[in-house]
Amino acid sequence: MSPGGTRARRTGAPKRTIWPAAGVQEPAEDPAIPAPGGEPTSEPTGAPTADLSARKLGLHGVGPEAKATLTAAGDTGVHRTGEQATLNTVPGHRDGYATLCPGATLYSALPEIRRAAGASVYAH
Template sequence: MLFACLPGLAAVLALLLCARGVDRTVTAAGREVAARPVASHQAPRPEIVPRTAWLDDDTRHGQPPPRYDDKVVAVFVHHTDSPNGYDCADAPRIIRYLYAGQTGSRDWDDIGYNFLVDRCGTIYEGRAGGIERPVTGAHTQGFNHRTTGIAALGTFTAGADVPKAMTEAIAALAAWKLGLSDTDPRARVRLTSSNSLSRYASGTTATLPALAGHNTGYMTSCPGAALTARLPEIRQIAARLQGRAP
C-alpha cells in the first residue's frame, strides 16, 4: 500500500489531506500548495441570447456603467405581468417594450432583470454588464446585491399554465448562476436588506431561499401563484443539474 512506504509523520499528513477532501499540488520549488476543493457543484451554462438581439447597445449611451457585486448567492424569480399568448419570435420585441417602460416612465438606467425567459424556454440576457459577471440588478427592492433576477415573460397568477420549457430553462439558468458560487438552489442564504421598502428594514440580515420568488423579499404577488407553486420543482431540477444528491 502507498502509505506503508511513507515515514510515519508523512503518512499521517497524507491521511489528513485526504480526510479534508482537498487536492494538493507541488510547485517547482517543492512547496505544497492547496488546489481547488474536490467538491464543487457547477452546472453547464445554458444557451443565452445576447441583449443585442433585442436592443442596440448604443441606446445606453450616456447612461451610467453597470455595477457589480463580488458573487451571486441567490436568484429571485419574477413574472413580467404581460400577455401569455405571444409568439416566441416576438419575445425580443416584448423585452424591448419592457425596457422602454422601465427606463422611461420609471426612469431606471436599464432593464431591471438580469435575464428573461420566454414560454419556449429561450433565455435572453437582460441587464447589461456581462452574462458571466455578478451584475447588480434592479429587480427586488432591498435585495439586488449578490442576487440575480430571472423574469418569466407572461402573467402566472393562479390557474395560469406555466410551460415546462420555461421552468426547465429557469432551473438550468439558476443552476449555472448559483453554481459559480457553489450555492445549492435548495439552500437558504443570508442576505442584508438595503432598503426599508422591502419586507425587511434596511440593514436587516434575512435568511431567504437561494432560489426565491420576488414576493419573498418584497410585498408583491409576483411571480404569481402558479409560478410560485413551481419553485420547489425548479429548485430540485437545478440541484440535479449541479450534480447534487437528492
C-alpha cells in the same frame, strides 16, 4: 411586465454568490431569470428555468436548494432597513418585496424548480 411575461429577477451579470433581487441588498448588477411562466394563467417554465438557475448559481459554487441570510439595504415592504432575512437562493420577488410576483403558478413551482436545479448537470 416584460414582453415575454413577468420577470422574476432584474437583469445583470452574476457578481454575487446569492440572488439578492428577492428584496434585500441592492447590488448594481445581479443574476436574472426571465419568467414567462409568471402569469397567473401560465404553466411554470420547468427544466429550462431549473437549468439556468443551476448554471448561474453554479458559477459561484452556490447550490440552488441553499439559503442565504441577507441584510435589507432599504425598506422593501417585507423587510425593514437593516433587518436580516434568510431567503432561498432561488426565490420569488415576494420573498423580499411587497408584491405578488412571480404569480401564483410560478411561485408554487419554485420548490420543484429548486429541486430540479439541484439535480441539474449544471449544478456544482
